[in-house]
Amino acid sequence: MNYLALGEQLEKEKYVFCKYRVVTDLPLEKAANEIAAEQSTGTWTATTTLTEDIFKKLGAKVTSIEKVGDGEGLIEVAYPNEDLCRVGDIPQILSVIAGNLFGLEELKSVRLEDVIFSKEIVSWFKGPKFGIEGVRKLLKHPQGKPFIGTIVKPKIGLSPKDTAKYVYEAGLGGLTNSKDDETLVDQKFCPLEERVRLIAEAIDKVKDETGHRMLHATNVSTRADKIVEVAERAIKAGANQLMVDVITTSYAGIQALAEEKSFKVPIHVHRTTHAALTRNPKHGISMTVIAKLSRLAGGDGLHVGTFGVGKMHGKPEKDKEAQHALIDDWYKIKPVIPVCSGGMHPRLVEPLIKIAGPDIQIQAGGGVSGHPMGVRGGAAAMVQAVDAALQGISVEEYAKTHKELELAIKKW
Ligand code: CAP
Ligand code: MG
Numbered sequence: 001m002n003y004l005a006l007g008e009q010l011e012k013e014k015y016v017f018c019k020y021r022v023v024t025d026l027p028l029e030k031a032a033n034e035i036a037a038e039q040s041t042g043t044w045t046a047t048t049t050l051t052e053d054i055f056k057k058l059g060a061k062v063t064s065i066e067k068v069g070d071g072e073g074l075i076e077v078a079y080p081n082e083d084l085c086r087v088g089d090i091p092q093i094l095s096v097i098a099g100n101l102f103g104l105e106e107l108k109s110v111r112l113e114d115v116i117f118s119k120e121i122v123s124w125f126k127g128p129k130f131g132i133e134g135v136r137k138l139l140k141h142p143q144g145k146p147f148i149g150t151i152v153k154p155k156i157g158l159s160p161k162d163t164a165k166y167v168y169e170a171g172l173g174g175l176t177n178s179k180d181d182e183t184l185v186d187q188k189f190c191p192l193e194e195r196v197r198l199i200a201e202a203i204d205k206v207k208d209e210t211g212h213r214m215l216h217a218t219n220v221s222t223r224a225d226k227i228v229e230v231a232e233r234a235i236k237a238g239a240n241q242l243m244v245d246v247i248t249t250s251y252a253g254i255q256a257l258a259e260e261k262s263f264k265v266p267i268h269v270h271r272t273t274h275a276a277l278t279r280n281p282k283h284g285i286s287m288t289v290i291a292k293l294s295r296l297a298g299g300d301g302l303h304v305g306t307f308g309v310g311k312m313h314g315k316p317e318k319d320k321e322a323q324h325a326l327i328d329d330w331y332k333i334k335p336v337i338p339v340c341s342g343g344m345h346p347r348l349v350e351p352l353i354k355i356a357g358p359d360i361q362i363q364a365g366g367g368v369s370g371h372p373m374g375v376r377g378g379a380a381a382m383v384q385a386v387d388a389a390l391q392g393i394s395v396e397e398y399a400k401t402h403k404e405l406e407l408a409i410k411k412w
Helices: 028-039 052-058 089-097 131-139 160-172 192-210 227-237 251-258 287-297 316-327 346-356 374-391 395-399 403-411
Strands: 015-024 061-069 072-080 107-116 147-151 177-179 215-219 241-245 267-270 301-303 337-341 361-363
Touching (some): 015 028, 028 061, 028 072, 028 107, 089 287, 131 215, 131 337, 147 337, 160 177, 160 192, 192 215, 192 227, 227 241, 227 251, 241 251, 251 267, 251 287, 287 301, 287 316, 316 337, 316 346, 337 346, 346 361, 346 395, 346 403
Parallel strands (some): 147 177, 147 361, 215 241, 241 267, 301 337
Antiparallel strands (some): 015 107
8 A cells, every 4th residue: 555645735633743854775766665654554564454544544654754864754734633542542642643653664763853743632631630720820920030940869878867958958049949859659768648748748848847848759650550559658647749750650650640639739850761762863762752741741840951051962952952842832721831950050050051051940959969058058059040140140140149159159
């Protein structure tokens, strides 16, 4: 069967469009045809069971092919809405748009760069309960100012009491957010309920003493059938935000939390393991796609990288694409907070805000807890760096009147 529909004008609302980067020795038309076949009504050979009717109704269509290098092309494939199914939800959608094709022997590599969902498919999803504006309201945080957060460090090992002390100090330093690290859930040295209870007390204490509000994201990443139960335990103990690792736990995990009616807390989405999919520029799945799916699933914030300024691999233009996937208008789905994390410290704040703008969450673990004055000083230095950047003053200049910032930029 020929799935090539080059130059054909399709009714946009009836299809989901995917852009793939393909590297292959095959002619690009043949490679594109094989992808469209494998991901919709075909297989490696013609079958006696594929009728003309089925092919016409459900066959994917290759709508464009652009050669971008030697044996490399950008291919657009349109999947009829009917290929996707509501009961199967994101797992089924992924098996169509990002399924077997990655393993096809005749393709040297293939990467899903982007997906444009039709309005009908987007309407299946509720998206975030809070989003950027909802979280701003919860924190009473002014417009035009980034959220500033920390990751409790060391990643593992602190007791519940010391974790809560960390959060308290971070709050007194002026941070709006803190979070568990991705490898902590409910280990013996830091049991979930006790940790959450003491952190909630610390956050209350910060509010009583200074009026300052704070969220702490408790990591509830776990197996599908237990995630709501673990989150319930956390919320009962006082958690005011949940955290979930999207790749290891799945979009379904985010969705289970976001759609649980009794949960009235935002969801911070971490992306540990994402680089196994996103780092190779010629193979895998782009962060833009992961961002769109996380947003549909209901994440209120998602890590998108530091636009090339921090410790993790990333490219400013790619992080920008993922940021757009989170914040651009998208029917009724609320905008999500782009979280910029990984090796951040006060000196990197200004260059980050310059590229990413102020509608982000800036997060520093080592960049807060490594401060010579401790967590409170580190938190204050981050806040001062943000204030300086927003006022267009260099960190060097601002440091002259701000001790914490001065010490931070001496160290980093
Ligand atoms: C940052 C962090 C985050 C990374 C994840 C870490 O700590 O807690 O997990 O930001 O990367 O464990 O590395 P530091 P990304 O601030 O001490 O570096 O946000 O790119 O997914
Ligand atoms: Mg971490």
